Amino acid sequence: MPSEVSIPCRNMRSFFRVIRFALQGTFRNFWLSFVTTSVFLLTLLTVNSLIALNVMADGAIASLEDRVRIDVYFTSNTSEDMLKSARGYLLGLTQVKTVDEIPEEEALAAFKQEHQDDPLVLAALDEVGGNPIGNALRISAHNAEDFGFIIEVLNSSPEYSPYIKDSNFSDSTTAIETLSAFTERVRIGGYALAGFFAFISVLIVLNTIRVAIYVHREEIAIMKLVGATDWFVRGPFLIEATLFAFIATVVMAGVTYAALTAAEPHLMTFFTGVDVALVDYFVAHGAVIFGAQFVSLMLLGVLTTWFAMRRYLRV
Amino acid sequence: MITFKNVTKLYKPDTHALSGVSFDIKPGEFVSITGQSGSGKSTIAKLIFAEERPSSGHIHIGDWDISKISMADIPVLRRQIGVVFQDFKLLPKKTAYENVAFALEVAGVPTRRIREVVPQVLKIVGLGEKAHRYPRQLSGGEQQRVSIARALVHRPKIIVADEPTGNLDAINAREIMELLKRINDFGTTVVLVTHDRDIVNALRRRVITIRDGRVAGDAERGKYSLS
Numbered sequence: 001m002p003s004e005v006s007i008p009c010r011n012m013r014s015f016f017r018v019i020r021f022a023l024q025g026t027f028r029n030f031w032l033s034f035v036t037t038s039v040f041l042l043t044l045l046t047v048n049s050l051i052a053l054n055v056m057a058d059g060a061i062a063s064l065e066d067r068v069r070i071d072v073y074f075t076s077n078t079s080e081d082m083l084k085s086a087r088g089y090l091l092g093l094t095q096v097k098t099v100d101e102i103p104e105e106e107a108l109a110a111f112k113q114e115h116q117d118d119p120l121v122l123a124a125l126d127e128v129g130g131n132p133i134g135n136a137l138r139i140s141a142h143n144a145e146d147f148g149f150i151i152e153v154l155n156s157s158p159e160y161s162p163y164i165k166d167s168n169f170s171d172s173t174t175a176i177e178t179l180s181a182f183t184e185r186v187r188i189g190g191y192a193l194a195g196f197f198a199f200i201s202v203l204i205v206l207n208t209i210r211v212a213i214y215v216h217r218e219e220i221a222i223m224k225l226v227g228a229t230d231w232f233v234r235g236p237f238l239i240e241a242t243l244f245a246f247i248a249t250v251v252m253a254g255v256t257y258a259a260l261t262a263a264e265p266h267l268m269t270f271f272t273g274v275d276v277a278l279v280d281y282f283v284a285h286g287a288v289i290f291g292a293q294f295v296s297l298m299l300l301g302v303l304t305t306w307f308a309m310r311r312y313l314r315v
Numbered sequence: 316m317i318t319f320k321n322v323t324k325l326y327k328p329d330t331h332a333l334s335g336v337s338f339d340i341k342p343g344e345f346v347s348i349t350g351q352s353g354s355g356k357s358t359i360a361k362l363i364f365a366e367e368r369p370s371s372g373h374i375h376i377g378d379w380d381i382s383k384i385s386m387a388d389i390p391v392l393r394r395q396i397g398v399v400f401q402d403f404k405l406l407p408k409k410t411a412y413e414n415v416a417f418a419l420e421v422a423g424v425p426t427r428r429i430r431e432v433v434p435q436v437l438k439i440v441g442l443g444e445k446a447h448r449y450p451r452q453l454s455g456g457e458q459q460r461v462s463i464a465r466a467l468v469h470r471p472k473i474i475v476a477d478e479p480t481g482n483l484d485a486i487n488a489r490e491i492m493e494l495l496k497r498i499n500d501f502g503t504t505v506v507l508v509t510h511d512r513d514i515v516n517a518l519r520r521r522v523i524t525i526r527d528g529r530v531a532g533d534a535e536r537g538k539y540s541l542s
Binding site: 010011013014017024025028029218219221222223224225226227228229230232315 | 364366386387389390391393394398400404405406407408409417418420421422423425426465
């Protein structure tokens, strides 16, 4: 044994050898590497499909929420300045997304449309004659459940409440509550489904790695008998696990981009014009999504390899 | 060189593989350890390269008491002993060259030195032309030669051969024994574990006979003495 070899130099040399053995092992056990990487890939496919589904559900829900508007009708004697002041006041609330002024003719038409099934209201309008409805404000909120709060704030304001004739909030309450409950259920369901599939995927990855290490158990023993340290034996397997995670993540990122680009126009048709912006979402958050997936998969692979090898290293 | 002092090996719950075994092997000796299957002879080989540890007693390799060797020191010990196994124990996804080189690579030997030494050793065992073949492309005898080359390559002072001819035909077995004798002629201590009567008798070297986990005989120019 040459005694002139310094320890740092030897460690560096061993490090490069471990990398070389890892690459050798990856290519010479091609089918095992292919199967392991494929299982990693399927795990990521499950996770990314669930992310895409959640993004689509969020997009659809946001689109539905966007379509919910509340009209607040003001009396005909409300001045233009008062209306503008009320609009400014509403826009100052963080819950409010937009406030549009509706001219009185349009407001009357909307009011009639709103009460078309209520003959008493329609008869009263006829009796009064002319247009007793002033201008109206059409309000949209960031969240459907915030409408109650917005209307309450407006009604309890001593400055504006005397001028408010009516709002269609009470008529929409049930629809808004139903929508809020539905969106919440969809979100919780999405997370539960994602958690369940992630758990199943982790189990599959754990088992695949255990089998891969089991296949190599005799080689591990031989390496130990020839004088290799635990680190020298473990190293290539840990690097292989990292390499499989990296390849699976890169392939997944490519497949995701290609698949979503191809599918997005069809999804828009399916969601009747709602732009779910899946590609934009994945492009904007790609580094975080795929970075986190790579790190998680690598940690899972490395830790499982580490523990799966322990029993075979006791030689 | 190798000293066993009252070594006992107990496998739980109550199997005594070895009971109070003592012997001393001097540097440069060629010693055959013989015994029937289950007599405990392979346990002696495993104790020498620390695949097993004694339940009691002491084992010395040179000045080193390996009876309670730490896990960290086991690789260091194994790099100083060459081991030849009955089932060759070659890495299936490495070529003959790579299998032999591996024994040097684990010890951090420079690549330049490995490129010099490995072809020389493969030539010594007669496999200079088949260095880049995988184990599956070699015959049993050739695989055992690779195994011997791997055991030799770091120039160990001791070679332990555990039933090296057990999986070979008579011609290959004789060639392997000739190789081990030549290695011994260069001064390497050879410990041969075997139950092959013909091989032991042909060697006419020291024979330690193990029966029921005890030393039943130790003769300088011994013969196979079990029926």
